[in-house]
Amino acid sequence: MSAGKKILGLIALVLMAALWGSYFYLFQENRNGQLGASSDSSAWCGTPPSSDAAALGKDHLTLRITNNVRGEFLLSGAVIVSERTFDRYDLGRNELRLRLEPLQWSYGVTPIFLEQVRIKPLSRNLSSLDKSAYAELEARPIGVQGTAAAIPFDSYRYGYKPVLYILKGNERIDLKFKRITTRMEISNTFTPIQKYNRVEYINEKNSLVREEDYKPYGANECAFSVERKGSFKVIVLLLLLVICLPLMHVFYRDEPGIDFLATLVSIGAIRVLLVGPLNDFQLYNIDFLFGAAILLVGTVSLVKAMRANSRRELAAKSGSSW
Template identity: 85%
Template sequence: MTVGKKILGLTAFLLMLVLWGSYVYIFQENRSGQLGGAFDSTAWCGTPPSADALSLGKDQLTLRVTNNLRGEFMLGGSIIVSERTFNRYDLGRNQLRLRLEPLPWSYGAMPVLLEQVAIKPLSRNLASDNKSAYAELESRPISVQGRATEFPFDTYRYGYKPVLYYLKGNERIDLRFKHITTVMEMSNTFTPIQKYNRVEYINEKNSMVRDEDYKPYAAQECAFSVERKGSFKVIVLLLLLVICLPLLHVFYRDEPGIDFLATLVSIGAIRLLLVGPMHDFQLYNIDFLFGAAILLVGTVSLIKAMRANSRRELAAKSGSSW
């Protein structure tokens, strides 16, 4: 056996070990179809979530942040207004509004764009003892700091301060809500992590860091980062290693042919499974790895096919069997 064949055999053996090891790890991480525990993809910040806010008649704003596999984030939620607040600000005539003031995501950079979230008309529950008002927030996408093209090592950051207000002529009147809760319900592949101060949220080594940057955020402020789960990264690794199987077959076969087609089909299926169909020809970093695998399998297959054809021509000229 040549040195090349020995190296190829050792590589194939190590590949199979990693494939089976990854498979066993993912099998152990499975929890009723979920990656990890039931609450690994959820978190909250602000006032602790409470289910009896409506019955107690307290002012409470609940925001819900969700996302999908592609890293697109949506914001929704609901609001409960007590009878006292409703009458004090005459919210029957004044439209209640919500703005999200972004927290600085970098030292020396102060964001100026505010995100406006529409609130549906308040409906009063006159049958209840507290006669509170309730409304849903209109779901809308939010812009986060992060690049989806870095998949599967993409991370996202989002920090904001929600402020409820209404317009009185040209004057903007802010309302003070003590109970503001943000509930993060992430996709199965993500883990949300709350950040408690500016240093943790910005996460940059910079000489501009001051002592006040270590102060905790206020109760109304919320900052968090979202990272891919380690088990999901193992799934991506497992699928990428599966693509190596047709490549190894190409090196072992004297006349590879179907391996190139198998590579194309497997890469197309894996790409669709991981990040979905391509939108506006947006390329992820992993797409270049897919492209390199296709080129490598195609190149080796073509070279071996050309060599096999040359051997046939020589055999035909010499009249012998090759």
């Protein structure tokens, strides 16, 4: 056996040991199908979720933030309006509306585009003791700062100030809700981290930082950064190492076999597992790594096939076997 093949064999053994070590690490981190504790992927800001607003019929807005595999963040929730607020603003005739004012995400940039969220018609229970009205928010995608193309190092920033309001003619009247809760309930591959002031949320080294940027956000302002868990990054590394097995095999063999097909199948399965099927030809950074692996295996297989064919031709001409 040549020295090159011995080195490849040693690397393969080290690789398999790394795969098993990573597997047992992930097994230890598993908590009923979660990467870590279930609370690691949820957080809240504003009024505590255990508020008694629903029971006492107090004004209360609850926002729920979730996500999907396409990197979209979805907003849903509900609003409870007390009898006093309902009568004061005549919400039986005036439509209750909600806008989300984005917090500043970069120094020198002032957000101007607002997110409008539709509230379904209020349902008033006059027979109840509190006589409050209730309505759900119409679920919709919400804009965040970040991109899914950087998986598994993708991170996102959510920062908004929700404001309920009504329109009377050309006049916009804001309703001052003191109880606003924002809940982050995202997939178990992410960790939401609440940011308490503008400096923490923007997270940029810039000479434009002022003293007022260190002041805490208001009670109705909510800011989070959403980052991938270390366990998920280990999973991605583990899957990428799996691709190295057929890649090493094609270097180890004198003649190409099914290594190219094995590479295609493994990359296809890993790609679907991580980010789902190809959607509208949207590419992620990791797709270029997959493409490089396919080209490398294909090139080495082709070169070795051409060499093997040349040896056969020479052997046929010389009348000897090889």
